[in-house]
Amino acid sequence: MTLNDLGFSSRWAACRSEHKLDLWQVARVTAEHKDRYLIKNEQAEYEAELIGNLRFTARERRDLPVVGDWVAVSPYDTDKALIHAVYPRQSLLERRSSGKAVQEQPIAANIDYALLVQAVDRDFNLNRLERYLALCNTAGIDAVVLLSKSDLVTPQEVEEMVDRVKKRLAGVPVLTVSNQSGGYAMLKGLIKAGKTYCLLGSSGVGKSTLMNALMGEEHMATRDISTAVNKGRHTTSHRELRVLPGGGILIDNPGMREVGMTDTADGVSFTFEALSDLAHGCRFADCTHTHEQGCAVLVALENGVLDEGAYRNYLKLEKERQHYQADSLERRQRDKDFGKMVKQVKRLRKGMK
Ligand SMILES: Nc1nc2c(ncn2[C@@H]2O[C@H](COP(=O)(O)OP(=O)(O)OP(=O)(O)O)[C@@H](O)[C@H]2O)c(=O)[nH]1
Ligand SMILES: [Mg+2]
Ligand SMILES: [Zn+2]
Numbered sequence: 209m210t211l212n213d214l215g216f217s218s219r220w221a222a223c224r225s226e227h228k229l230d231l232w233q234v235a236r237v238t239a240e241h242k243d244r245y246l247i248k249n250e251q252a253e254y255e256a257e258l259i260g261n262l263r264f265t266a267r268e269r270r271d272l273p274v275v276g277d278w279v280a281v282s283p284y285d286t287d288k289a290l291i292h293a294v295y296p297r298q299s300l301l302e303r304r305s306s307g308k309a310v311q312e313q314p315i316a317a318n319i320d321y322a323l324l325v326q327a328v329d330r331d332f333n334l335n336r337l338e339r340y341l342a343l344c345n346t347a348g349i350d351a352v353v354l355l356s357k358s359d360l361v362t363p364q365e366v367e368e369m370v371d372r373v374k375k376r377l378a379g380v381p382v383l384t385v386s387n388q389s390g391g392y393a394m395l396k397g398l399i400k401a402g403k404t405y406c407l408l409g410s411s412g413v414g415k416s417t418l419m420n421a422l423m424g425e426e427h428m429a430t431r432d433i434s435t436a437v438n439k440g441r442h443t444t445s446h447r448e449l450r451v452l453p454g455g456g457i458l459i460d461n462p463g464m465r466e467v468g469m470t471d472t473a474d475g476v477s478f479t480f481e482a483l484s485d486l487a488h489g490c491r492f493a494d495c496t497h498t499h500e501q502g503c504a505v506l507v508a509l510e511n512g513v514l515d516e517g518a519y520r521n522y523l524k525l526e527k528e529r530q531h532y533q534a535d536s537l538e539r540r541q542r543d544k545d546f547g548k549m550v551k552q553v554k555r556l557r558k559g560m561k
Contacts (some may be wrong), residue, residue: 211250214317215457220278223295232292233278237317238449242327245273247281247289254289254522256281259354262291267543269314270300275447275459276317278479282353301347301406301555302463304370304532316406316459321350325409325418327357328369328384334376335521340408341377342525349406352381352398356414378481388415396422401455411463416444419460422452476529480522482514498523 210216214236224230235249235256243263243520245256256279258272266272271294273279294301301315301322322344326332339355344351358366366384373382381392399405399422407415444462449456477484483505487495491502497519500506508514 209248209250209451209481212402213451213455214248214250215276215345215402219298220295222456223278227293227296229280229293229295232282233289234253234283234295235274235279235289236449237277237279239446240273240275241446245279247279247291249281249523251283251512254281254283254287254290256291258291262293268312270302270312274300274314274317275449276319276406278318284553299347299349301343301349303343304528310429315408315461316449318404319347319349319405319459321352321405323352323354323405323407325354325356325407325413325415327360327410327413328355328366329357331358331371331410334372334517335524336410337377338518338521341380342476345476345478353377354395354409354418355382355384356409356418357386357388357479358384359386376515377479384420385414390421392422392460393513396454399452399456399458402457404449404459405469406456406459407461409461411443411465413463415463416442416460419448419450422454422458423450425454460525476522477526480518483518483522486514499536 209385211234216234220234224234233249235247235254238248238253239246247254247256263272273294277297279291280293280295281289281291283289284305295318299319300317301319302312303315304312322340324337324340324344326337332355341351355366355369355373370382370384375379381398381399385395385402407419408489409415415460444460447459447461449459451456471558483497484507486504487497489504490497490500492500495503495505497503497505505514505519509516509519
């Protein structure tokens with residue numbers, strides 16, 4: 209295996225010298241488990257830990273390595289390593305965590321394409337697809353929709369669903385797959401060597417089965433994180449990055465129950481392109497498109513030009529986004545205050561010396 213197989217490119221090489229990271233080896237994070245990581249490079253796979261400084265200066269979850277990150281490392285023994293730094297990211301896919309405290313939860317870093325998997329049975333849901341798409345648009349990641357388990361309904365029903373997705377999510381490629389009947393030609397044709405793909409979707413839609421099928425037998429030969437608890441269980445419990453035998457890097461994810469919006473102003477408006485275009489015609493610049501006089505969006509809705517499902521979903525995601533934004537502003541202020549306090553203490557200490 210070469211670094212290029214893992215997704216390394218001249219761009220990362222330039223980043224490496226620019227940030228003076230040549231001192232260390234480079235490796236990619238393939239799995240994380242609490243404060244331990246599995247990392248891989250052209251030499252070997254290592255179980256790695258952060259150097260203390262990196263751990264203590266991390267303020268947020270996103271300051272720590274996530275699957276897909278490139279890291280500067282120094283190996284020791286045969287299969288252990290220390291992580292000294294995280295390479296600046298090209299992209300970071302995040303969602304808002306569930307629960308009261310609003311917090312970003314990193315999903316994976318340096319992804320080129322997200323594969324949004326929905327099964328054609330009960331799982332199929334356009335609103336949820338749109339939600340995933342908004343997260344991808346925020347992170348600047350291209351998305352492909354994979355309608356899975358196509359064996360469970362008739363070919364005609366599959367076609368109808370494909371049409372509905374295409375109509376609602378204009379410009380997003382849609383593929384159908386079945387792990388039952390095989391036939392991954394279309395998907396394999398899409399996956400390019402050196403590019404990183406991330407499987408996203410609810411639990412049980414067939415993400416891991418698909419990953420295993422694409423891995424073929426080589427999957428069995430790879431090492432698992434040593435404390436893995438999911439032996440014998442099917443539900444994926446942690447993220448995992450693998451290099452496919454035919455080239456291309458694939459990240460499998462645990463199924464997500466909730467896909468909370470983060471600060472996705474651009475992501476949301478990009479996702480609801482038709483609505484954003486219409487909004488230019490609203491009388492008020494800060495129109496909320498709910499009750500205003502001269503709202504072009506409401507007119508289009510009435511005339512049936514704008515899809516009602518998309519409109520409702522927009523309002524919901526926009527509300528969530530604003531809630532998140534207000535909350536994170538408050539958090540940033542708190543961080544700032546904390547920063548000031550640290551500086552003051554440092555100054556005091558200097559004065560005492
Ligand atoms: N009928 C049918 N069943 C499938 C297909 N793909 C997977 N399954 C079944 O669906 C179940 C869930 O598959 P997984 O691959 O574990 O689903 P997952 O998306 O990885 O689920 P999580 O890890 O919980 O997120 C298993 O029992 C699979 O055998 C398919 O194409 N057709
Ligand atoms: Mg799984
Ligand atoms: Zn309006």
